[in-house]
Amino acid sequence: MVYLLTVLGNLFIFGAVISDPHLHTPMYFFLSHLSFTDICLSTTTIPKMLVNILTKNQTITFTGCLSQNFFVLFFCAFENILLGVMAYDRYVAICSPLRYTVIMNPCFCGLLMLLSLLASLMLALLHSLMILHLSFCADLEIPQFFCELAQLFKIACSSTLINNILIYSVASIVVGVPLSGIIFSYTQIVSSVLRIPSSSGKVFSTCGSHLSVVSLFYGTAFGVYLSALCAPSSRQTAVASVMYIVVPQMLNPFIYSLRNKDIKVSLRKLFDKTPSL
Template sequence: LINNMEPRNQTGVSEFFLLGLAEDPELQPLLYNIFLFMYLVTILGNLLIILAISYDSHLHTPMYFFLSNLSFTDICLSTTTVPKMLVNINTQRNSITYTGCLTQVCAAIIFGSFENFLLGIMAYDRYVAICHPLRYTVIMNPHFLSLLVILSLFISIMNALVHSLMLLRLSFCTDLEIPHFFCEIVQVLKLACSNTLINNIILYFMSSIFGGIPFSGIIFSYTQIVSSILRMPSAVGKYKAFSTCGSHLTVVFLFYGTGFGVYISSAFTHSSRKTTVASVMYIVVPQMMNPFIYSLRNRDTKGSVRKIIGRML
């Protein structure tokens, strides 16, 4: 009777196996070098943004306060996923401990959610600056800024803890291979032998709420911003107002565009490998590009970064 049964649940899971981006051994050195370069650029670029904002008093404004938090979040999100992949490629071992996997799931949700909230808050900041310029300093006061960031981080942590605790109740099958380069919660749930209906309901419900609210806020803010800009009589005024939103809009399109790309690729392709490659565009590329977007499009940030580099050299 036992021989005819499905593989038994393995409640005492010690480790999972991350299959990564490619199985071909010849591609591993190339992938290692590419991701090491991307990770170092991400860390260096975002650190420069944080240092530039910290040391330049001209950048001690709400917009740059949120930008420094965004850069910190980008560093944390990349550090959650990329170093473990680099270690696995270097050691030629694909394993990750059960505790390490749950920690990675939790951290990825925290920093992914926090970045989502920050982009929504930054859109609100631009809305107040353009649509209510006379009240800007009153509305965006230091106490309110700190409250927005702390509340967003608190919600992100609670969101991650709920999903992590729900994972603890699951038992897993003998097949513990994750077709990804990090422990992504959806992929982990697919390996469970116990019923994951409640997990999936909570996952999609909380993702809709905590992802939908900031995204809706961004759409509302920019609808009001565009409406306000179109009413401006001066073409120079229109250009100046819109240029203050350019960097943020680019980051928003990159973050949500790659996110929707991963969702579409997973919905329309049955190849887990293609979905994994698409996930790189969501979990690695935006974090690397954000410093370049803000430094190249913003004269103040560019000048401050140059001063920091000059002092280092």
């Protein structure tokens, strides 16, 4: 049910943005990519978990683990960067409204997406190639439905010092830079709103959904990090990690559909166009 809600909810948001010309703006262009990324990120883990439940085989092969890890890293990094790009879009729209269409032109938006994809791809490839350089002493079959880098490091025979340093170094950049950009953007937005109190209602309507998604994304990540420190078993850590790439992706469509008037109107039009079965 969670997977169906995630896929259908994000598909409706994606379809509404694509089908409604009024939503062909930078903000909804980024939102459609966020919805597509949420579908892909959930698909990297939930189908494998469902297969394990049906077959009663709670393991994953090394090849499957490496593939799953690559896509999880790629889509997590892309979503993280995308949230930062969306914050920058809101910053330009509110703090420089007269220059918004000039700054956030289609070419620049496409370039931002391309750079985000390339950065995410390089991150995922870097970690995957570093794992291939590790040596393992036993037949590789991990007793989990979800594979993490930490689980691979535990069964490796060679030193994982460089891998651990790489994880924390890259994570501090991939998470720290977008998060710093989000904090800076909303600091400037709040400052602008305080100077013009009459615009607070419009700002809330345009930024409320994004700010809710950001809070959910990083709040869940922080909760997973704390649970990983306190969890007594690797299985509990894996379950907590799955929640991080399941819960925000399922709730994002509901946040945007409930808090955004334009999305509500477009979804209503989309449902009206859909033939009843």
